[in-house]
Amino acid sequence: MKNAVMAEIEASKPSSNGLVAGGLSPLSETLWREKTNTELLGDVSARLTWKDLTVTVALGNGETQCVLEGLTGYAEPGSFTALMGPSGSGKSTLLDALSSRLASNAFLSGVTLLNGRKTKLAFGTAAYVTQDDNLIGTLTVRETIMYSARLRLPDKMERESKRALVEGTIVEMGLQDCADTVIGNWHLRGISGGEKRRVSIAIEILMRPRLLFLDEPTSGLDSASAFFVTQTLRGLSRDGRTVIASIHQPSSEVFELFDQLYLLSGGKTVYFGKASKAYEFFSEAGFPCPSLRNPSDHFLRCINSDFDKVKATLKGSMKARFERSDDPLEKMTTSEATRRLTEYYRRSQYYYTAREKVDEISRVKGTILDPGGSQASFFMQSYVLTKRSFVNMSRDFGYYWLRLVIYLVVTVCIGTIYLNVGTAYSSILARGACASFVFGFVTFMSIGGFPSFVEDMKVFQRERLNGHYGVLAFVIGNTVSAMPFLILITFLSGTICYFMVRLHPGIIHYLFFVLCLYASVTVVESLMMAIASVVPNFLMGIIIGAGIQGIFMLVSGYFRLPKDIPKPVWRYPMSYISFHYWALQGQYQNDLSGLLFDGQSPYDFKIPGDYILEQVFQIDVHRSKWWDLSVLFSMIIIYRIIFFITIKISEDFAPWIRGYIARRRLQKKQNLKASAELANRTPSLRAYVVPPIASQSNSSETV
């Protein structure tokens, strides 16, 4: 079987630019099924319909905007549907609406059915290649696709077979020349934008999804690559898959590959039907395509009204030329042309045929498609994610290496400032200050890793929405992969600090100090990861993380002694929630207990460390320092659970809450509009609806 796959890959010779000639899938559907040990259980084809789909977004100023208006259409297995329209016409919004991924401020109405049933398409039921290529910058193209394959293909499939499948997909997307080049990030120059686009597509077509959405898959590609990529997508659809893609500026050859065409302008349907009939439609509507013009260019020129003003200005300066032209577009504004085309479509047979077809498909209750994202076991997902994350962390200089350097430099500074601190009377406060700095500021520096966490979260969100793996596998992978780096950083810097300052002698005291440092840094990491899952923005995340840690430091018992901290809020519960508090209490005990300090004058008695702990630092010496350390380790687990819960909440509850808020807003808006209309018709009601202060001229605005 392995040989058969390789033979089939070999047979598909790449063209000069590296893409497979003919765009046919090197691995046929049957062979793919055999290789992956997956069977087609019944009819798993995806018939998608949408009827009277309207998307309204709530804008920042309280207004609402209708982005899509009453769209009706369908996509069938074996067909390749292209969405076209000017920039801002609503193509991405339509794809988002169909794939259940609308933005938080968007409200959807209308009916979307998959195989005649209401289904949520996120988390693996459908695959979606979005406009942004969120990839791990330190991995090569081959590694990226290979990890993705291992995350999703069945465990029992041989590694060699997975490799063969990956190589096939690399050839299919014309990526063999850059297969060993890294994707690239802020400090690594990697593959080009067009190649990144193709890697994103390769990752999704690897599993041969039943329903595939692509947002501008050919953007950034040269015309030959765009042609071959489109041909591959069409080849995929010929295997009984349903493919819907938004496409900008297709060449005439690319246009010929489309089965169905959905033309949008200003959120309205201008045309939906067979791509080959669009030419006829435009002629019938009075806008025939001139003989030497690319049909898709012509269609877009007819419906892009963004430049009407520019056109009018140009017309003024080149009057004679425009007057001679018999192009209907020169005789009217494009807004007017779009309006005429939209109206013509609503009256045409294309519109009625589409609606009839939608009703016909919707009536057939087909198979319920399960989220079919990953076929790998939970353990395989966790293992691959841990390994991938570890490789990324070890290659990304900004993730841990830079922090290690800074930690070493800072701890050498601490070591020289508190060098051989001793047991003189003045060393009591010096030891307190040193511990406070180490567990306050040194752990605080861990927020430096936040930009890398945000990048990780972006990749996670893309993969999660496409059902590549579960949330728990991600949390485990992220936690375990970070451990060796955090151990290295904290043990190295902790050791330097401990021995330069000469804190309490003894191996157990040393171990306690570095373990406490490790636990504190890991808690900060976990806290920042939880923040990154809620606030995926560098600046805001760092500000929030810094703010939280600042508050925790304040109540740690150093800047204000524990018993002096105001009891409501600050002492209970804040100081107990603060990890600085536990770290400092534990380290004070670890360092001072058992030592004898000089008195203020040479004639004074020696002061026992336990006395200082109780009387100066107000520490409960009856509580074991190991208890403080275990609280810190529990906090790591608690923060990781919080991280898991925040992701689950944002997946499961947030869309519901957002939908509810959007519905309420829309309802309020509609009620106000209805009241205003009623008030205009019934003068006696005006007083109730229009605030008395509003003048007659701006009353409608006020309403």
Ligand SMILES: Nc1ncnc2c1ncn2[C@@H]1O[C@H](COP(=O)(O)OP(=O)(O)OP(=O)(O)O)[C@@H](O)[C@H]1O
């Ligand atoms: N969540 C949202 N909030 C506010 N406005 C939105 C939102 N979603 C879409 N829009 C607006 O709706 C319009 C359509 O956006 P969309 O991204 O769907 O267009 P598009 O056709 O995909 O454009 P492009 O080809 O440039 O990507 C735009 O004017 C956009 O600003």
